[in-house]
Amino acid sequence: MKRFEGWLWGGGAAVALFAVIGFIALLGDRGAAPPVLPEPQGEACLLEAEQMRREHADWLSDRMHTAVRLGERDPARSLQACVDCHAVPAAQRAPEQPPMAFCRDCHTYTGVSIGCFQCHNERPKGDLAELGGVLP
Amino acid sequence: MSEDASATRTLSRRRFLGRCLGAGTAAAGLLLAPGVWLLHGGGAAAAAADGEPGPDRTRSSPRSPRWGLLIDTQRCSAECSACIDACQEENGWPEPEHPQQDPQWIRKVTVRGPGDSERSLPMLCQHCQNPPCASVCPTRATFRRADGIVLVDKHRCIGCRYCMIACPFQVRFMPQRPVAEASPNHPRGKGAAEGCTLCVHRVDRGQQPACVERCAADGHGALLFGDLNDPGSALSEALRDYGGAPLRSDLGLAARVHYRGLS
Structure with a gap:
C-alpha cells in the first residue's frame, strides 16, 4: 500500500485542483442570465423546443444537403422558414437590433459563433416586401 | 453430469443477457437530460424526416428531366x-x-x-x-x-x-x-x-x-x-x-x- 501512497496523494491533489478551478469558473458565471429571446411570429415550431435547441444545426445541415444536392425542397423546413417565423419584424425592431436576434442573442450567450447570416439573408419575407424586393 | 450443469449455466446466462437487452429496448425512452435520450425509437419527427423511400435522385434516369x-x-x-x-x-x-x-x-x-x-x-x-x-x-x-x-x-x-x-x-x-x-x-x-x-x-x-x-x-x-x-x-x-x-x-x-x- 505504501508503494501507491505517492500516487494517491498526487491524484487527490489533481482532483482537488480540478474542483477548485471548477468552483471558481462557476462563480464567474453567476451574473450571466439567459437572454430574453424575441417571440416567434408563428404558432408552433417544427420540433419540441428542447429537441430543436440541440438538433437545429444538424437539422439545417441535413435540409441543406437534401435541397442542394437532391433538389428536394421543402419550404416549410427551410432556413428561410425559420427566418420568416423567428425574425423580428422591421416595425418592432430596436435600432441596431439584427432581425435574427433570436439566433444571435442565444449564440452570444452560449459563446457559439454563428456563421449563417454572413451569407444567408436574415430579413423575413414581410421586410423584403416592404423594401419592394430590392435589397439596400 | 458436469457438462450438463455447465450447459444449463451457459444457457441461463445467455437468457439473462437476452432479458437485459429486452428490458433495455423496452425502456427505449430512457431520459438522460431534457431532449437527450439514451435510445430513441424514432418518433413522429424522425419518421417525417425520413419520408417514404423514394427513387434515388442522385443518379439520373432516362425519365428524369435534363x-x-x-x-x-x-x-x-x-x-x-x-x-x-x-x-x-x-x-x-x-x-x-x-x-x-x-x-x-x-x-x-x-x-x-x-x-x-x-x-x-x-x-x-x-x-x-x-x-x-x-x-x-x-x-x-x-x-x-x-x-x-x-x-x-x-x-x-x-x-x-x-x-x-x-x-x-x-x-x-x-x-x-x-x-x-x-x-x-x-x-x-x-x-x-x-x-x-x-x-x-x-x-x-x-x-x-x-x-x-x-x-x-x-x-x-x-x-x-x-x-x-x-x-x-x-x-x-x-x-x-x-x-x-x-x-x-x-x-x-x-x-x-x-x-x-x-x-
Missing part, C-alpha cells in the same frame, strides 16, 4: 441587357466594379465570325454534362445534379479557384470583397465560388429561369428553356427543327446550353 437552354443569337441584340438585369435582381449580384474580377453570372459577349459578321450573345454557365469545374474540385463542392444543373455547394467550397481556372468559358466567379446583403434566393459570400445556377430555386418550383422570362417579356425572345430528355418539349422541337449547337463542342463537354446562328 434541363437545357437554347440561345438564338439571330434574335439577341447587342443593346439589350434584359437577361442580365433579371439575373442581378433574382440572384442579388451587383453591377461589377471591375469586370475582370467581379462576378457576372451572365454577361454579353460579342463574337466575330468569318467575314465581318458580329454576333452578340449572353455567356453564362454552360451546364456541361462533363463539367471540368466539377472534375477538378478537390472537395466535390462543385457537382452536377441528376437533372444536369451544375451547382456549387458553398458549405463545402474552400475557395481554391481551381474551377475558375478549369472552366473554358470563364463563367465561374469568386466574390473577392464582402458581399453587402445576399438575396434570399441565393446566399452568397466572399470566398465561395459561384456561377449561374439556371435559377435552380425557380426550376424546382416548376418555373422558368429569370433570364428566360425577362427575355420573353422585355427582350427579343431569344432564350428557350426546356427538357432535353423530353422529345416533345419546345426546346427539343426547336433543336430538331432549326438546329443549335453547344459552344466548343470539340472539347467534348456536352454543354446543355445551345447556341443557334453561330457557324
Whole structure:
C-alpha cells in the first residue's frame, strides 16, 4: 500500500485542483442570465423546443444537403422558414437590433459563433416586401 | 453430469443477457437530460424526416428531366441587357466594379465570325454534362445534379479557384470583397465560388429561369428553356427543327446550353 501512497496523494491533489478551478469558473458565471429571446411570429415550431435547441444545426445541415444536392425542397423546413417565423419584424425592431436576434442573442450567450447570416439573408419575407424586393 | 450443469449455466446466462437487452429496448425512452435520450425509437419527427423511400435522385434516369437552354443569337441584340438585369435582381449580384474580377453570372459577349459578321450573345454557365469545374474540385463542392444543373455547394467550397481556372468559358466567379446583403434566393459570400445556377430555386418550383422570362417579356425572345430528355418539349422541337449547337463542342463537354446562328 505504501508503494501507491505517492500516487494517491498526487491524484487527490489533481482532483482537488480540478474542483477548485471548477468552483471558481462557476462563480464567474453567476451574473450571466439567459437572454430574453424575441417571440416567434408563428404558432408552433417544427420540433419540441428542447429537441430543436440541440438538433437545429444538424437539422439545417441535413435540409441543406437534401435541397442542394437532391433538389428536394421543402419550404416549410427551410432556413428561410425559420427566418420568416423567428425574425423580428422591421416595425418592432430596436435600432441596431439584427432581425435574427433570436439566433444571435442565444449564440452570444452560449459563446457559439454563428456563421449563417454572413451569407444567408436574415430579413423575413414581410421586410423584403416592404423594401419592394430590392435589397439596400 | 458436469457438462450438463455447465450447459444449463451457459444457457441461463445467455437468457439473462437476452432479458437485459429486452428490458433495455423496452425502456427505449430512457431520459438522460431534457431532449437527450439514451435510445430513441424514432418518433413522429424522425419518421417525417425520413419520408417514404423514394427513387434515388442522385443518379439520373432516362425519365428524369435534363434541363437545357437554347440561345438564338439571330434574335439577341447587342443593346439589350434584359437577361442580365433579371439575373442581378433574382440572384442579388451587383453591377461589377471591375469586370475582370467581379462576378457576372451572365454577361454579353460579342463574337466575330468569318467575314465581318458580329454576333452578340449572353455567356453564362454552360451546364456541361462533363463539367471540368466539377472534375477538378478537390472537395466535390462543385457537382452536377441528376437533372444536369451544375451547382456549387458553398458549405463545402474552400475557395481554391481551381474551377475558375478549369472552366473554358470563364463563367465561374469568386466574390473577392464582402458581399453587402445576399438575396434570399441565393446566399452568397466572399470566398465561395459561384456561377449561374439556371435559377435552380425557380426550376424546382416548376418555373422558368429569370433570364428566360425577362427575355420573353422585355427582350427579343431569344432564350428557350426546356427538357432535353423530353422529345416533345419546345426546346427539343426547336433543336430538331432549326438546329443549335453547344459552344466548343470539340472539347467534348456536352454543354446543355445551345447556341443557334453561330457557324
